[in-house]
Amino acid sequence: MDFIPESIINLLQENPAIQQLTSSSLTIQLTNARVTYLDPYISHLKTTYLDPYLIQPLAAMLASSMPDLVSVLILALVLIISLKVLDYARRVVMFWVTLALRLVWWGFILGAGWYVYNAGLEKTGRDLGWFYGVTKGFLERFQDGFEGGRRSGTGGYYSGGGDRGF
Secondary structure (H helix, E strand, O other), rough: OOOHHHHHHHHHOOOOHHHHHOOOOHHHHHHHHHHHHHHHHHHHHHHHHHHHHHHHHHHHHOOOOOHHHHHHHHHHHHHHHHHHHHHHHHHHHHHHHHHHHHHHHHHHHHHHHHHHHHHHHOOOOOOHHHHHHHHHHHHHHHHHHHHHHHHHHHOOOOOOOOOOOO
């Protein structure tokens, strides 16, 4: 603290507000802040909005002779809250699924880039050609088996084993 003059440090240390803050504990300060600021604000909200617009109408409705209407309203409220909770759960699940899929995608991209870097472009091209040929052969064999099953009426896949006398 060489850049702050000594006179300013002494002035700050002699300030009564700073002395009170440094001498009292955190719990006392938080309790004082709650009593001073939060409690009057909450009581104001309760008397201004909660009592006249929510508590009194619900009390009058519950005291009325139409309990069926109250039951329907409570059921509608429970339905709305349930739908909100389910929507939130859906969003959370979709976030994690999307995050996992993005991690897999970028992992694949980085892995492919690492493979190309280590193996070189020529070997990577040969490997991609081999993979394309294997995939194309598998799909053709699968399609032939599917069409062969339709022709023979078995509805299954073509095994490709030929006629072995089975």
